[in-house]
Amino acid sequence: MSDPFVVVGADAAGLSAASKFRREAPDRDVVVFEMGQWISYAYCGMPYFIEGRVERMSNLLSLSPSEVADRGIDLRRGHKVVGVDPDAKTVAVETTEGDSFEQAYDDLLVATGGRASTGPFDVHGVDGAFTLHNMDTAAAIDAYVAEPDAYDPDRADVSAVDRERVDRNAAMEAPETAAIVGGGYVGVEMAEALVGRELDVHLFHRSGHILSDFGEAVGERVETELDAKGVTVHTSAPVEELVGDGRIEGIAFGGADGAETLPVDMAIVGVGIRPNTELLDGTGVELGAGGAVRTDEYGRTNLPDVYAAGDCATAVHAVTGEEAWMPLGLTANRAGRAIGATVAGDPSPVGEIAGTAVVKGFDMEAGRVGLVGDEAAREAGFDPVRETVTAGSRSGYYPGAAPTDVTLVADRDTGRLIGGSIAGPDRAAIRINTLATALEADMTVPEVERLDLAYAPPFSPVWDPILVAAKVLNGTLDGD
Numbered sequence: 134m135s136d137p138f139v140v141v142g143a144d145a146a147g148l149s150a151a152s153k154f155r156r157e158a159p160d161r162d163v164v165v166f167e168m169g170q171w172i173s174y175a176y177c178g179m180p181y182f183i184e185g186r187v188e189r190m191s192n193l194l195s196l197s198p199s200e201v202a203d204r205g206i207d208l209r210r211g212h213k214v215v216g217v218d219p220d221a222k223t224v225a226v227e228t229t230e231g232d233s234f235e236q237a238y239d240d241l242l243v244a245t246g247g248r249a250s251t252g253p254f255d256v257h258g259v260d261g262a263f264t265l266h267n268m269d270t271a272a273a274i275d276a277y278v279a280e281p282d283a284y285d286p287d288r289a290d291v292s293a294v295d296r297e298r299v300d301r302n303a304a305m306e307a308p309e310t311a312a313i314v315g316g317g318y319v320g321v322e323m324a325e326a327l328v329g330r331e332l333d334v335h336l337f338h339r340s341g342h343i344l345s346d347f348g349e350a351v352g353e354r355v356e357t358e359l360d361a362k363g364v365t366v367h368t369s370a371p372v373e374e375l376v377g378d379g380r381i382e383g384i385a386f387g388g389a390d391g392a393e394t395l396p397v398d399m400a401i402v403g404v405g406i407r408p409n410t411e412l413l414d415g416t417g418v419e420l421g422a423g424g425a426v427r428t429d430e431y432g433r434t435n436l437p438d439v440y441a442a443g444d445c446a447t448a449v450h451a452v453t454g455e456e457a458w459m460p461l462g463l464t465a466n467r468a469g470r471a472i473g474a475t476v477a478g479d480p481s482p483v484g485e486i487a488g489t490a491v492v493k494g495f496d497m498e499a500g501r502v503g504l505v506g507d508e509a510a511r512e513a514g515f516d517p518v519r520e521t522v523t524a525g526s527r528s529g530y531y532p533g534a535a536p537t538d539v540t541l542v543a544d545r546d547t548g549r550l551i552g553g554s555i556a557g558p559d560r561a562a563i564r565i566n567t568l569a570t571a572l573e574a575d576m577t578v579p580e581v582e583r584l585d586l587a588y589a590p591p592f593s594p595v596w597d598p599i600l601v602a603a604k605v606l607n608g609t610l611d612g613d
């Protein structure tokens with residue numbers, strides 16, 4: 134009898150793979166090791182839970198352990214994989230009960246995700262200072278921002294929750310002023326969430342505009358919206374230190390006026406993530422972009438029968454054709470599912486990535502795709518040329534029409550579209566999918582301009598904002 138398909142990590146990539154594998158190969162075994170107690174959760178929903186828009190933590194869960202078992206998946210929670218022996222084809226496992234054993238595999242998927250990187254800041258052991266990269270922290274933040282007598286313990290209604298940590302945070306005096314360190318998409322979402330919980334919120338960003346990956350035009354519009362909704366946005370303001378001993382007391386930051394310290398009683402550090410690859414140390418596995426596990430178009434690593442997917446793995450960039458690392462939800466689910474099919478005997482490519490991302494800050498929506506910044510475009514060998522237009526989201530006479538900014542970036546020599554971004558308050562973000570599709574199809578800007586996009590007054594003007602932008606950029610390309 135063959136050894137099982139072993140999966141490490143029971144969230145987006147891992148469980149997608151295990152589920153697909155079981156459906157395609159019902160006679161073969163699949164074992165999923167998960168070091169924690171949480172499985173099949175939606176990190177993406179955590180800011181909305183903290184805000185209160187999502188009522189219960191259980192709302193953020195997809196599959197329960199019993200549903201996973203019903204699928205014929207052997208799920209072992211509290212099992213950490215600490216090593217891999219690619220010659221013997223075994224993994225070393227340690228349980229939370231202190232047991233350890235080795236498990237043989239036929240095929241292995243590493244779907245271990247990433248962890249919050251904290252840069253130079255240490256949030257451990259500092260009450261009121263958090264990163265947001267796990268469900269227990271989301272529960273703890275929710276408890277911390279509530280007044281002790283107003284906290285509703287039913288909000289954290291999942292048995293996996295670290296109840297002791299929640300109770301400890303719930304007992305602390307509620308904060309009044311929060312600092313968010315890092316103006317990426319999680320920082321923006323958390324700014325909105327904490328304003329929703331009636332905190333005075335300060336958002337710190339190292340460079341000149343928040344949402345750096347979305348480009349300047351988007352950053353400016355989202356900053357204006359955050360400002361209008363009461364968030365103090367500090368740009369070009371690198372945070373130097375979290376001040377406080379035991380409990381957070383302040384944020385020391387630099388800026389135009391020199392070093393300053395802002396008193397705060399809460400801080401959320403959102404400065405990025407790092408891939409979890411330690412279990413492969415010493416195996417000879419190749420790492421690539423961002424320190425993630427290098428994978429090919431089928432999610433294979435350089436180790437025989439070892440795959441990697443999701444936040445811990447690289448993928449191929451749809452525009453550059455080069456290796457890239459962009460930890461996002463669909464990438465993980467899609468790659469996991471494809472690897473499940475491949476291991477079951479139906480070779481399926483994991484798909485390319487374009488860094489397609491959307492975010493909203495209050496009433497301002499934004500999207501980005503491909504190569505938005507000039508530097509990234511030049512590094513990839515393109516000669517970028519860009520235009521930003523502002524166009525209506527619907528026919529001007531139809532209620533709800535709002536200015537929508539579209540930036541398109543093309544390669545000067547070939548006219549190929551290589552990236553774009555969108556911002557606006559009226560269903561702007563989802564329009565990025567048109568650009569994502571155009572990038573995947575390697576379209577030129579003239580081809581984008583000729584797209585037969587839908588028109589009716591409630592949805593779009595005759596000339597969709599993307600078509601307007603393509604027209605303007607074509608003019609620029611023609612004039613060059």
Ligand SMILES: Cc1cc2nc3c(=O)[nH]c(=O)nc-3n(C[C@H](O)[C@H](O)[C@H](O)COP(=O)(O)OP(=O)(O)OC[C@H]3O[C@@H](n4cnc5c(N)ncnc54)[C@H](O)[C@@H]3O)c2cc1C
Pocket residue numbers: 141142143144145146147166167168169171172175176177178179180212213214215244245246247265266267319409412442443444445460461462463465
């Ligand atoms: C606050 C927040 C908001 C986000 N919002 C969005 C969004 O709006 N859109 C979007 O596309 N993406 C978003 N993301 C990113 C998205 O959540 C991730 O891309 C996705 O969860 C990655 O899935 P994964 O399966 O690769 O890894 P994970 O979800 O991190 O799961 C990995 C699992 O592996 C387990 N594990 C790790 N090491 C071991 C080990 N050695 N042994 C056993 N188990 C192990 C971990 O405990 C974990 O359960 C957000 C992330 C955060 C933190």
